[in-house]
Amino acid sequence: MSTLQKSKRWWIWPTLAMVGMFLFINGCALFEDERTTKGKKLYRHYCMHCHGESGRQGEGFNWDSLSNMEFPPPKDLSESSMGDSISDEDIFNAISRDMKDTSDPIVVDDIDYFGVATMPTFKYTLSEMEIWTLVRYVRSLHGGSFTFDVEGKRQQLESDLTAAKDTLDSATQVLEAAESKRDEEIEAAEAAAEAAGDDDFEAEEIDLPEEEIATQAAIKHVQAKKSFDRFAKRPKLTIARPDLAVTEEEHAVLAERGKHLYINKYGCNSCHSLDGQGGLVGPALDRAGFRLNATWIYKWLMYPAGIKKHTRMPNLGFNDQDARDVTAYLKTLRGPKPEPAQIVPE
Numbered sequence: 001m002s003t004l005q006k007s008k009r010w011w012i013w014p015t016l017a018m019v020g021m022f023l024f025i026n027g028c029a030l031f032e033d034e035r036t037t038k039g040k041k042l043y044r045h046y047c048m049h050c051h052g053e054s055g056r057q058g059e060g061f062n063w064d065s066l067s068n069m070e071f072p073p074p075k076d077l078s079e080s081s082m083g084d085s086i087s088d089e090d091i092f093n094a095i096s097r098d099m100k101d102t103s104d105p106i107v108v109d110d111i112d113y114f115g116v117a118t119m120p121t122f123k124y125t126l127s128e129m130e131i132w133t134l135v136r137y138v139r140s141l142h143g144g145s146f147t148f149d150v151e152g153k154r155q156q157l158e159s160d161l162t163a164a165k166d167t168l169d170s171a172t173q174v175l176e177a178a179e180s181k182r183d184e185e186i187e188a189a190e191a192a193a194e195a196a197g198d199d200d201f202e203a204e205e206i207d208l209p210e211e212e213i214a215t216q217a218a219i220k221h222v223q224a225k226k227s228f229d230r231f232a233k234r235p236k237l238t239i240a241r242p243d244l245a246v247t248e249e250e251h252a253v254l255a256e257r258g259k260h261l262y263i264n265k266y267g268c269n270s271c272h273s274l275d276g277q278g279g280l281v282g283p284a285l286d287r288a289g290f291r292l293n294a295t296w297i298y299k300w301l302m303y304p305a306g307i308k309k310h311t312r313m314p315n316l317g318f319n320d321q322d323a324r325d326v327t328a329y330l331k332t333l334r335g336p337k338p339e340p341a342q343i344v345p346e
């Protein structure tokens with residue numbers, strides 16, 4: 001190769017290096033983008049009506065109804081001081097928790113409880129991975145850094161599951177070996193008894209210690225599978241058709257409790273209005289008692305996504321009794337038909 005040719009090609013290596021650099025940086029940006037896009041999508045679907053597009057107070061269309069309530073309105077999620085005052089875990093726990101009766105003194109005194117009924121939980125609606133994606137997005141709103149190792153957590157749960165499966169498999173093998181050994185011993189004892197002319201012989205029932213070990217391993221495996229699924233998948237439920245028949249007096253008691261739960265535990269009023277008061281995220285419920293069938297309401301409360309897959313109404317983690325109570329309450333809502341708009345002649 002002549003010196004001339006060599007000098008003509010001097011640019012190849014720097015160019016390749018630059019192209020490589022370009023691809024690397026863009027690759028990272030694309031990857032980063034995908035995660036942010038997912039968080040943004042979830043945020044816009046489930047959070048923006050109350051917290052605003054950029055997390056600022058007063059921005060969401062449901063803000064005014066929230067600030068009229070006795071609970072504090074949301075803090076400004078775009079405020080940079082949020083970065084220090086709240087940890088990734090705090091944000092996670094604000095989004096994922098159990099709804100509790102906020103008028104109960106035990107709940108009021110529980111300093112570890114994020115006790116606001118007007119912030120619905122998403123624990124029963126989204127996967128933990130999705131909730132972490134939201135935490136990352138909330139962090140980006142106030143320019144805070146997100147440090148929770150989501151992928152590390154996923155790998156940990158996955159390897160716990162694999163380990164639990166291996167333990168179960170070997171415990172099952174050991175149990176099977178012990179069982180066949182026991183069966184052989186029983187057969188031998190029976191044969192010996194028969195040979196000795198003992199017709200009444202009955203082998204003794206023996207509890208194998210291996211059985212208990214295998215049962216424990218099976219329980220651990222189920223738990224590990226649950227934890228992994230909880231992390232990776234949205235919770236799914238099957239709701240059986242309830243028998244809601246009660247006497248009129250019983251119905252009144254349930255409805256009274258339901259009314260209390262509606263406001264103080266589940267904060268339904270943060271998204272729904274009654275008599276013009278309350279949130280605007282879901283439809284007004286003044287006439288729910290006429291419009292909706294009790295069984296339908298019960299099933300809707302227990303698992304909204306089972307009826308409408310992408311509904312904005314989260315599953316609030318109802319138990320059977322609470323769902324009966326709130327259903328009874330909604331059945332009492334039989335407000336008058338809204339006045340038709342008046343047409344004023346000119």
Ligand code: HEC
Pocket residue numbers: 042043046047048049050051062066071072073074075076091094095116118119120122134138270271279
């Ligand atoms: C129906 C209205 C509503 C919706 C929907 C809602 N929030 Fe909230 N959120 C609130 C209220 C009210 C508070 C205030 C609680 C407080 O400060 O005590 C709050 C508090 C928070 C906080 C803690 C900061 C604070 O104000 O104390 C975070 C973080 C948060 N919400 C994130 C989310 C995310 C993420 C979503 C969507 C998955 C969401 N919220 C959906 C009403 C809502």
Ligand code: HEC
Pocket residue numbers: 120262266267268269270271272281282283288291292297300301308310311312313314316326330
């Ligand atoms: C985060 C906001 C939010 C909260 C909290 C919420 N809902 Fe809803 N709800 C909705 C939305 C949005 C719809 C509309 C459903 C759809 O079309 O996706 C809805 C629909 C409904 C419906 C059906 C209404 C109709 O006319 O078809 C009922 C009933 C209902 N909600 C009751 C409740 C009750 C009771 C609570 C409290 C336990 C509650 N909701 C809490 C947002 C919410």
